[in-house]
């Protein structure tokens with residue numbers, strides 16, 4: 001007989017089930033595994049390539065949390081039925097915005113985020129795919145304004161063209177930006193865009209702090225606004241414009 005847990009702790013948005021169950025167990029002082037024993041069952045290796053493992057049953061979790069299955073599935077993507085299109089999601093869970101996470105008790109919150117989720121626009125944190133062990137980075141000042149605005153434009157692009165097209169377009173935007181940054185032929189005559197990337201990188205990874213602040217993910221943050229601008233052009237499929245035509249101040253400066 002399943003009993004309802006007394007502390008009404010809800011899941012975080014996009015939280016992985018393991019993270020939520022761990023927090024519930026910590027909050028209630030339950031031994032590791034006891035909650036799993038109540039809400040999970042063993043899945044058979046019933047077809048080639050599928051491993052045997054435990055799966056959480058949404059209706060059992062609904063009983064112990066007192067939350068409707070539909071509400072749990074909204075927050076916990078693994079419990080959705082039918083399953084989400086996993087190609088639109090990252091393959092690894094990560095910490096989210098620390099101010100969003102602070103609303104949830106019981107320990108660290110691990111989330112599985114969709115590919116397009118790069119910034120918490122409410123609290124201004126970069127949560128793009130992190131390097132291993134990297135924590136979310138706060139975004140300040142004008143650099144933060146530009147990166148947050150990039151996420152808003154990215155969201156509009158997603159609503160217009162869909163996840164698959166926008167994923168390809170933004171990835172291509174990142175690749176073009178990275179190529180321009182690395183291979184601009186005359187280092188004394190950089191474009192305004194390359195100048196902006198250097199300024200943003202300097203703001204996100206200040207000189208002298210590289211050993212603690214450097215991450216490849218923050219270099220992606222530095223070029224993100226222009227990568228989205230390029231994606232707008234690519235996703236529109238209108239063609240006709242040179243990609244460099246939409247980089248701010250493309251002329252030499």
Ligand SMILES: [Zn+2]
Pocket residue numbers: 097098099100101120122123124125
């Ligand atoms: Zn947040």
